[in-house]
Amino acid sequence: MPTLESIQARIEALQAKADALLAKESEGALQKIHDLMARHGLNISDIEKFSGTRKKTGRSNSAQKQSTVAYQDPKTGATWSGRGRAPGWIAKAKDRSKFAVGASAQESKAKGKARAAVKSKGKSKGQPRGPQPALYRDPQSGATWSGRGRAPAWLASVEDRTPFLIG
The missing domain is CATH 1.20.5 (Single alpha-helices involved in coiled-coils or other helix-helix interfaces)
Incomplete structure (x- = not known):
């Protein structure tokens, strides 16, 4: 054996x-x-x-793509690059410029002023917020619909919605 x-x-x-x-x-x-x-x-x-591949030159791609620190929590020292989901310590802050770090602090202040100017002009992109005026009315029940969101049952199955339009 x-x-x-x-x-x-x-x-x-x-x-x-x-x-x-x-x-x-x-x-x-x-x-x-x-x-x-x-x-x-x-x-x-x-x-x-x-x-499409190249020889590595000492630094990895992840090191090249790492973003710089844009915000820092003064209490804990935690940092955030400004990309992706905001951490809890800055998510609810109305003015993020007080958390800004270095040169990015000046940039964020300038961006904040530009955003405020756009908001004050009333020119916002996308869909309007808040309640919208009614566009459709059900003659039987008197229920209305603004045309946004899912259509109500009394209007969803109708092919031609023009008879339900308001004025």
């Missing part, structure tokens, strides 16, 4: 053979690639351009 040591020795010998075969196959594939590149006059940068 074989011992544990003899089995482990066989495993190591087989692993060495497997590594040698893998190295030999890899060497053959690399030689084919080198020959093709030489035949067609290609270099590594041509391959990188074609595949």
Whole structure:
């Protein structure tokens, strides 16, 4: 009966053979690639351009894409970049400029003034907020609908809504 040591020795010998075969196959594939590149006059940068990948230059992509700190909580020191969902310490603040950090503080103040100017002119984008005037009226029940949101049952099944329009 074989011992544990003899089995482990066989495993190591087989692993060495497997590594040698893998190295030999890899060497053959690399030689084919080198020959093709030489035949067609290609270099590594041509391959990188074609595949869209580049060699790493020391810094990772995530380090390049990290945004700078725009806001900081003075109590805890927690920071926020201004992107994504706002953390609890700043979410309910009406004036975020007091949390702004450095140069971004001046930018956020300027943005705040610009937003206030737009709001004061009454030019807002998107849908109007609050209750809207009624556009449709049910002659039987007198119920009304503004035309926004889901249509009520008395109007949802009707193909032509013009008889229900108000004035």
